[in-house]
Amino acid sequence: MTESDSSNFIVADDHPLFREALIHAIHNCVPGAVIHEADSLASLYEVVEANPDADLLFLDLHMPGVSGFSALAYMRNNHESLPTVIVSAVDDPAVISRAIQHGASGFIPKSSPIRKIEAAINAILQGEVWLPENIDLGAGGLDNEEARIAAAMSALTPHQFRVLMMLGEGLLNKQIAYQLGVSEATIKAHVTAILRKMQVTNRTQAVLAVQRLNTREPGLVE
């Protein structure tokens, strides 16, 4: 009866087909597994809140509402006890390396054959950090800036994080307020708190900071 008896997983990916495939693989590894799905930042919030005892989160790097390592950085500090595995179409060693440094418990390229994915799931359930073969973790280091931004971002509250992601879409305070069903005054208060925590002076700079956590080529920033 109690869910703590069985394994609880969360699969966050906006591609239904891949979600299904991943769930299938998980079931093969853990027959009685209970799996919860999310296809956006908003639904990820709901599912994570509703299942605080989940054992593992499979997180896509790109979903509606979040992009890059932002969501990972956030999860690492607001739900420390929930290990997070990145599942992504990207398989650049530098991106993989950065994901691990941002606190991911593993990295599964979407291009992996089913067997490999199942092997990855099993390894991670054993507490291992699973990576594709031949990955040099020294490939892409986090520069100081990136680490600082990730730390600042993980200090944000859930609402603040959500608002920050919407700033990242170029929305007005008024639009954000409408979409979240609160007053504009509330959004302003959130934005002020965000700017403070991110140590920037206006929303454009905040958005630029978020962009640095995207999976762009490392080594280009002077």
Added chain:
Amino acid sequence: MTESDSSNFIVADDHPLFREALIHAIHNCVPGAVIHEADSLASLYEVVEANPDADLLFLDLHMPGVSGFSALAYMRNNHESLPTVIVSAVDDPAVISRAIQHGASGFIPKSSPIRKIEAAINAILQGEVWLPENIDLGAGGLDNEEARIAAAMSALTPHQFRVLMMLGEGLLNKQIAYQLGVSEATIKAHVTAILRKMQVTNRTQAVLAVQRLNTREPGLVE
């Protein structure tokens, strides 16, 4: 006496050491070559204006004031007659492919040995499009968005482009005005024109558009 008798080149790169090495290689290929240098967007403007009859521009992808393909997109439309070769530390096939699609006349990785660089210069002077070996030009296509943004950006006037790049650094109108030595009202007018041409409604969205021309992993944008 007339400069049109000799070959005119422009080398735009913010790394003095590499600039020197490249100039040396050019001299080896074209003994009497006249070479003009730029180490920032501002100086690139000056040099290009001062030498409208230049034969070839060597352009680094990352200089103070510009980043990614923005400068290339701009050059392609405002100085159509000046062929541009990208010189970059990046050698990702997708980046190379995108550079060519943005109108570059060649791509020289900085990691190339001197001989290769000289071979590249000779080939490009013959009118060829020079690429590193084994490059699959199908590697990274421009999505519609990226092509649209590049087109919009190349419709900007020099001043507007300059202002847009400064928006991309998170600067205030006031700061931009001070740096360019004009009134804040002028900058506001430029910004309004930029927003119109880029088909966005505020500066944050304009900055996000510019970011799409950076050399980040392609294929990640949903």
Added chain:
DNA sequence: ATACTGATTCGACTTTTGGCTAATGGTATC
């Protein structure tokens, strides 16, 4: 010579942003 186009400049005006204070209620934690 005239007219037209486009770039640059700027002031006046409106809207949006962002900071500050203050108040309310909820929810943990101690």
Added chain:
DNA sequence: GATACCATTAGCCAAAAGTCGAATCAGTAT
């Protein structure tokens, strides 16, 4: 129960952002 933090809102204010119309200037076509 007290304390702390979060979310919410209002109201006020100063600063910044953005729009419009207008003047100037250069180049270009007629």
